[in-house]
Amino acid sequence: MESKIDNRKFMKSNDPSEILRFIEAPLEVKTLKEFEDLVFEKTKLTFIEQMYFKEFDKIAKSISDENIKGDVVNIGIYRGGGSLYMKSVFEQLNLGEKKWWLFDSFNGFNKETITEKIEQESLIWFEQYLCKVKQPTAQDIRNLFTLCKLEKNTEIIEGYIEKTSTEFPNNQQICFLHIDVDFGNSTYFSLNYFYPMLTKGAWVVIDDYYLNSTLCKQMVDQFINDSGAKIEPIRLGKYQIGWRKN
Numbered sequence: 378m379e380s381k382i383d384n385r386k387f388m389k390s391n392d393p394s395e396i397l398r399f400i401e402a403p404l405e406v407k408t409l410k411e412f413e414d415l416v417f418e419k420t421k422l423t424f425i426e427q428m429y430f431k432e433f434d435k436i437a438k439s440i441s442d443e444n445i446k447g448d449v450v451n452i453g454i455y456r457g458g459g460s461l462y463m464k465s466v467f468e469q470l471n472l473g474e475k476k477w478w479l480f481d482s483f484n485g486f487n488k489e490t491i492t493e494k495i496e497q498e499s500l501i502w503f504e505q506y507l508c509k510v511k512q513p514t515a516q517d518i519r520n521l522f523t524l525c526k527l528e529k530n531t532e533i534i535e536g537y538i539e540k541t542s543t544e545f546p547n548n549q550q551i552c553f554l555h556i557d558v559d560f561g562n563s564t565y566f567s568l569n570y571f572y573p574m575l576t577k578g579a580w581v582v583i584d585d586y587y588l589n590s591t592l593c594k595q596m597v598d599q600f601i602n603d604s605g606a607k608i609e610p611i612r613l614g615k616y617q618i619g620w621r622k623n
């Protein structure tokens with residue numbers, strides 16, 4: 378990631394369109410080969426496809442237009458590109474005073490929570506790629522945000538979300554919750570823990586809903602069912618869904 382950061386020294390603005398080019402968001406991830414390219418080409422700072430970011434722009438605008446209160450909670454950061462772009466959009470909309478809470482283990486998945494056979498097989502598959510490249514560290518993410526002048530009001534919390542969620546102040550509200558941890562139980566945990574803190578009109582995005590190699594969809598459906606609330610998710614990309622809390 379360092380050579381990428383060196384190149385960025387020549388860029389002056391944190392304009393979202395410039396950040397979008399910088400993170401090299403993929404157009405589409407359809408095949409195993411495309412996924413491999415994302416993992417092995419370290420200049421690609423996000424796995425999230427461009428189509429989602431267009432939808433995100435509208436989400437951010439609605440949060441701004443309707444003055445939705447609260448901080449941002451982003452779980453699953455990896456190389457940080459997705460979070461970097463989303464924060465740049467908030468800054469452009471004069472939402473820079475909102476605090477961004479970035480949670481990641483910086484150590485991959487929480488194996489203790491991956492108990493179903495289908496997910497255990499996916500874990501083996503994921504790890505065979507991920508173990509061949511250096512895992513990003515919390516310091517890498519800090520450097521990246523600093524380089525792009527987006528470090529203000531950014532809090533990076535390292536560790537499994539099942540342990541670190543309590544670092545988020547329990548009296549604080551949330552305007553945008555983005556969950557990208559791939560596996561079902563960690564997604565359910567994150568939703569269940571943070572959802573009560575979402576203000577009315579706040580957005581939640583589940584990045585992996587249509588990822589069919591894990592049980593993300595089943596666990597989100599279970600959360601919606603368990604919550605008893607009237608939730609009508611909309612599709613935001615090839616894999617993503619989201620909805621507003623009412």
Ligand SMILES: C[S@@+](CC[C@H](N)C(=O)[O-])C[C@H]1O[C@@H](n2cnc3c(N)ncnc32)[C@H](O)[C@@H]1O
Pocket residue numbers: 422423424425452453454455456457458459460480481482483484485486487536537538539557558559563
């Ligand atoms: C698909 S990557 C996130 C990609 C990122 N959002 C992007 O823009 O490319 C999933 C990330 O979730 C993290 N993760 C998975 N399970 C976790 C858990 N239980 N607690 C904290 N982080 C977790 C992994 O370390 C990994 O960095």
